[in-house]
Amino acid sequence: xxxxxxxxxxxxxxxxxxxxxxxxxxxxxxxxxxxxxxxxxxxxxxxxxxxxxxxxxxxxxxxxxxxxxxxxxxxxxxxxxxxxxxxxxxxxxxxxxxxxxxxxxxxxxxxxxxxxxxxxxxxxxxxxxxxxxxxxxxxxxxxxxxxxxxxxxxxxxxxxxxxxxxxxxxxxxxxxxxxxxxxxxxxxxxxxxxxxxxxxxxxxxxxxxxxxxxxxxxxxxxxxxxxxxxxxxxxxxxxxxxxxxxxxxxxxxxxxxxxxxxxxxxxxxxxxxxxxxxxxxxxxxxxxxxxxxxxxxxxxxxxxxxxxxxxxxxxxxxxxxxxxxxxxxxxxxxxxxxxxxxxxxxxxxxxxxxxxxxxxxxxxxxxxxxxx
Amino acid sequence: xxxxxxxxxxxxxxxxxxxxxxxxxxxxxxxxxxxxxxxxxxxxxxxxxxxxxxxxxxxxxxxxxxxxxxxxxxxxxxxxxxxxxxxxxxxxxxxxxxxxxxxxxxxxxxxxxxxxxxxxxxxxxxxxxxxxxxxxxxxxxxxxxxxxxxxxxxxxxxxxxxxxxxxxxxxxxxxxxxxxxxxxxxxxxxxxxxxxxxxxxxxxxxxxxxxxxxxxxxxxxxxxxxxxxxxxxxxxxxxxxxxxxxxxxxxxxxxxxxxxxxxxxxxxxxxxxxxxxxxxxxxxxxxxxxxxxxxxxxxxxxxxxxxxxxxxxxxxxxxxxxxxxxxxxxxxxxxxxxxxxxxxxxxxxxxxxxxxxxxxxxxxxxxxxxxx
Numbered sequence: 001x002x003x004x005x006x007x008x009x010x011x012x013x014x015x016x017x018x019x020x021x022x023x024x025x026x027x028x029x030x031x032x033x034x035x036x037x038x039x040x041x042x043x044x045x046x047x048x049x050x051x052x053x054x055x056x057x058x059x060x061x062x063x064x065x066x067x068x069x070x071x072x073x074x075x076x077x078x079x080x081x082x083x084x085x086x087x088x089x090x091x092x093x094x095x096x097x098x099x100x101x102x103x104x105x106x107x108x109x110x111x112x113x114x115x116x117x118x119x120x121x122x123x124x125x126x127x128x129x130x131x132x133x134x135x136x137x138x139x140x141x142x143x144x145x146x147x148x149x150x151x152x153x154x155x156x157x158x159x160x161x162x163x164x165x166x167x168x169x170x171x172x173x174x175x176x177x178x179x180x181x182x183x184x185x186x187x188x189x190x191x192x193x194x195x196x197x198x199x200x201x202x203x204x205x206x207x208x209x210x211x212x213x214x215x216x217x218x219x220x221x222x223x224x225x226x227x228x229x230x231x232x233x234x235x236x237x238x239x240x241x242x243x244x245x246x247x248x249x250x251x252x253x254x255x256x257x258x259x260x261x262x263x264x265x266x267x268x269x270x271x272x273x274x275x276x277x278x279x280x281x282x283x284x285x286x287x288x289x290x291x292x293x294x295x296x297x298x299x300x301x302x303x304x305x306x307x308x309x310x311x312x313x314x315x316x317x318x319x320x321x322x323x324x325x326x327x328x329x330x331x332x333x334x335x336x337x338x339x340x341x342x343x344x345x346x347x348x349x350x351x352x353x354x355x356x357x358x359x360x361x362x363x364x365x366x367x368x369x370x371x372x
Numbered sequence: 373x374x375x376x377x378x379x380x381x382x383x384x385x386x387x388x389x390x391x392x393x394x395x396x397x398x399x400x401x402x403x404x405x406x407x408x409x410x411x412x413x414x415x416x417x418x419x420x421x422x423x424x425x426x427x428x429x430x431x432x433x434x435x436x437x438x439x440x441x442x443x444x445x446x447x448x449x450x451x452x453x454x455x456x457x458x459x460x461x462x463x464x465x466x467x468x469x470x471x472x473x474x475x476x477x478x479x480x481x482x483x484x485x486x487x488x489x490x491x492x493x494x495x496x497x498x499x500x501x502x503x504x505x506x507x508x509x510x511x512x513x514x515x516x517x518x519x520x521x522x523x524x525x526x527x528x529x530x531x532x533x534x535x536x537x538x539x540x541x542x543x544x545x546x547x548x549x550x551x552x553x554x555x556x557x558x559x560x561x562x563x564x565x566x567x568x569x570x571x572x573x574x575x576x577x578x579x580x581x582x583x584x585x586x587x588x589x590x591x592x593x594x595x596x597x598x599x600x601x602x603x604x605x606x607x608x609x610x611x612x613x614x615x616x617x618x619x620x621x622x623x624x625x626x627x628x629x630x631x632x633x634x635x636x637x638x639x640x641x642x643x644x645x646x647x648x649x650x651x652x653x654x655x656x657x658x659x660x661x662x663x664x665x666x667x668x669x670x671x672x673x674x675x676x677x678x679x680x681x682x683x684x685x686x687x688x689x690x691x692x693x694x695x696x697x698x699x700x701x702x703x704x705x706x707x708x709x710x711x712x713x714x715x716x717x718x719x720x721x722x723x724x725x726x727x728x729x730x731x732x733x734x735x736x737x738x739x740x741x742x743x744x
Contacts, residue, residue, distance in 0.1 A: 027663070034509035035535060040721035045511030045543075073510060075541040079577055079602050083537060083624050087599070090627030091658045093665055137406035138445060139417030163407060165455065169447040171417075205451055206578030206604035227459070230451050232578035232604040252455050255462030256628045256636040264628040286463045291399070293465050349412035 003071040003107045008053065009085050010099030013063040014262040024094065025052050025065035031088045033073055048072065064098070071104065078108050078278065079234045086265060097265040105277040106312045112281040113243035115314025116307070116339050119281060122222065122246070123158055123195050129333050130341040131366050132319065133348055133359070135181065136163035142172045146180035148355060152348075153188020153196040155359025159282075159341065160185065161225045162201035164250045174200075174212065178219045186220075197222035199248050206231045210238060217244045223281070229254035233278045240279025248319065249280035259293070267298055272305025276316040282341055283316050290323020296335070307339055317341045326351070326362050333369030342366060375443040375479045380425065381457050382471030385435040386634040396466065397424050397437035403460045405445055420444065436470070443476065450480050450650065451606045458637060469637040477649040478684045484653040485615035487686025488679070488711050491653060494594065494618075495530055495567050501705050502713040503738050504691065505720055505731070507553065508535035514544045518552035520727060524720075525560020525568040527731025531654075531713065532557065533597045534573035536622045546572075546584065550591045558592075569594035571620050578603045582610060589616045595653070601626035605650045612651025620691065621652035631665070639670055644677025648688040654713055655688050662695020668707070679711055689713045698723070698734050705741030714738060 011028060015021040029050040034041050041049065047070055055065040074081045081104065089095045105111075112118070120126050133152055135145055145166075152160050160181075168174040178200050185198045202212040202224045209231050216224050227250040228236055239247055251258075251271065258267040265274070271283050283306055286292030288299045299320060306318040318340055324332055325347035332342060344362060351358030383400060387393040401422040406413050413421065419442055427437040446453045453476065461467050477483075484490070492498050505524055507517055517538075524532050532553075540546040550572050557570045574584040574596045581603050588596050599622040600608055611619055623630075623643065630639040637646070643655050655678055658664030660671045671692060678690040690712055696704055697719035704714060716734060723730030 031663075033537070034511070035506075035537060035717070036509055036721055037718045040718065041509055042512070042516075045509060048509055048511035072541060072543065073537065075539060077539050077576065079575060080537075080539045082602055083539075083575070083599065087536065087624035088627075088658075090625055091623060091631060091664050092627070093631065134407075137408055137413055137417060137420055139406070139420035140414070144414075164459065165405070165407060165445065165452070167447060167449050167452045167455075169444060171444065203451060203455070204449065205606040205610060207582050207607065207610055210579050227455065230454055230604060232602060232607075234577040235579065235604075238577060238579055251463060252459035253462055255460075255464070256632070259463060259465065259635065260628070260632060263631065286460075291403075292463050345407070346409045346412065349408055 004103040006068040006070050007101040007104035008066050008068050009097060011065045011067065012096040012098045013065055014061055014094040015063065016061055016094065019094070021063035021065070022055055025055050025067065028065070028089050028095065029067055031092070032084055033069065035088065074104070074108065076108060078237050079232065081108055082233060094262055096263055098269060100269065100273065102310045105273070106310065109237060109277040109313070110240045110279055111277055111310070111313030112246065112279055112316050113240045114246040114281045116317050117314065119246055119317055122197060125158065127338070128367055129338050129369070130158040130317070131363055132159040132161060132341050132343045133157055134163050134343065134345040135160055135166070136345070138163065138165045138169060139171050142176040142180040145172060145177060146184035149181045149198065150184040150188045151355035152359050153185045154191040155356040156192040156194055156363045157196055157359050159197045159199060159223070161199040161248055164201055164203065164225060164227055164252050166201050167204060175215070175219070178216060178221060182220045199223035199225050201225040203227045203230055203250070206235060209235045213239055221245060223248060225250055227252040228275060228278070228280070229257070233275070236275070236279035246281035247279060248282040248284060249275050250284050251286065267294065268301040268305040272302045272318070276306055277310070277313055280316055282319045284319045284321050284343060287320035287323040292322050300336070303336055303340065315339070319343050326358065326365060329362060329365050330369030333366065376475040378440040378442055379473040379476035380438050380440050381469060383437045383439065384468040384470045385437055386433055386466040387435065388433055388466065391466070393435035393437070394427055397427050397439065400437070400461050400467065401439055403464070404456055405441065407460065446476070446480065448480065450609050451604070453480055454605060466634055468635055470641060472641065472645065474682045477645070478682065481649040481685070482609060482612045482651055483649055483682070483685030484618065484651055484688050485612045486618040486653045488689050489686065491618055491689055494569060497530065499710070500739055501710050501741070502530040502689070503735055504531040504533060504713050504715045505529055506535050506715065506717040507532055508538070508717070510535065510537045510541060511543050514548040514552040517544060517549060518556035521553045521570065522556040522560045523727035524731050525557045526563040527728040528564040528566055528735045529568055529731050531569045531571060533571040533620055536573055536575060536597060536599055536624050538573050539576060547587070547591070550588060550593060554592045571595035571597050573597040575599045575602055578607060581607045585611055593617060595620060597622055599624040600647060600650070600652070601629070605647070608647070608651035618653035619651060620654040620656060621647050622656050623658065639666065640673040640677040644674045644690070648678055649682070649685055652688055654691045656691045656693050656715060659692035659695040664694050672708070675708055675712065687711070691715050698730065698737060701734060701737050702741030705738065
């Protein structure tokens, strides 16, 4: 789709200590486009300068500013889009990105290659939430990890993702881990009589992620796990444009972007809209009521953004992790609804009856939660 | 160099509202290693768990905790090192990374391929600070950008870097921009009788940065500009291990990591130690007394980290940008000392006498500042 002539970014501006919110907004227009004094910008390229479209006060020290950026600033370049939205402004206080026009995302980004519907197709599960667990801890051998994967699959889990700390350590190198775990999951499926998808972690040096993706595909993995804040977001895009298996995105290293009230990028926008538009099929975020501090309201806003209708961009599966256990999962299904992947780790490993029993119970409660 | 058995990371913990700082530190040990309840970690892999070495109170609500991580967690993987230092912990409040042992950096990372001494060699300038300016704005044609580059070089500037917003827009595609600007700089050198280095921006999709690096080398660029928060930090490392020309790192998109008192990574550690160890030869940061909010003390701490002695890792050139103009540069030289690159933009473009005159004056004052 062709680039729109302009696209809008919405900033929340917190103007403390007598700072002038409108001046801050005008500064963003300069800082994020020509980055030089206006009187030094040649007349024939004044069209490069972003323009403040509106600003309104929303609270005592808080304003909402809509800024129109000419699309000539980004060209066709998704990484440059991030630079335009929040490059140098990330270094200034009181500026938080809270909205980006759909039009520029549709024009530049592919969205998920599978999305909610595609992942449901892979599992042939269409009417209930999905279950997911994490394979860990680091330090186990490929065979030991595979044994755990076997029990999860035997117990009927929908998705097993690697712990995001499993890379290619001496205890379990990448190829051996994938080979053993994929075989174990296929065996476990024989016992459970249902599909289980295995998503190994392929987070590594940015220039090597694509290579590891295709190795994972060749070895028979059903999806991959990537921490985009470590690899650069456009890695998702490159995979999504030509994907064989879906991507689950992990929020490692990204907390500083989203956990501050007056700075950064709002979590629903960053995870639910941008990571999705860049190409993540499933989006893990730190769930409420656990060890993280996202509120229930914020988590629901992420869910809504993951699933919202955007022209030409598939919906992503919100994947809350943390704060969910075997007992609480039914309640969470009621809170978050059917199009959700529930990620549960510790509480399965702690079950006295072992992983397979723990997984069957979790799966059963998830299904009951979904139909109650 | 071989991995140390363990390496230490120092965290500042802000424990508000009655939270227990030691408990937070213990949680980091789990969250950043096995990420599961300790009672569920198999005995033979307990050595994977990080260990709290010390914790001491430094202020009313503030503690300093030293945590020892087993190196088996990172293997040989620089991206995984970031994940271990600040993966899920980035999503928890009150945790800020303030120190990392040199030993693990020396073991895993190359540091700059050129560093301060190498860049001085390229310019044959050994006893004074260096000058740098930014080529802009976006929207100009390759020929118009090249004309500006010519005047900067004629005026005797040491380094011209692209504005970090110049990518491959329709107004000036990557190859044309580099071809024209490199030729113009070589012409300008004829007039000035001294070397000028041109560092084009190669920030783009993470999997394409290496390709653009080698295209820049082939076209005759003298260095490159990269925004590592957009490309992933290990891109620096891959270039530095096999570099032909140096890297200048730009802080675009990285502000959320460093501008908060109680969260993120301290700016001196992130820019001055980690970006350096990952391979950045010059490190741009937002200077004090300008439009950004870093204090003078913080900027000096970044300078110290860039230049500090670390076994096997060259020193990087601190490159303060913002808040510097033709008149103030002599004062800044006194504050920051000789091993500094002073980045100046707007004030050259605004000079009524044109770019070449502005640049000569700037260069003259920089040199005088350095010898006064």
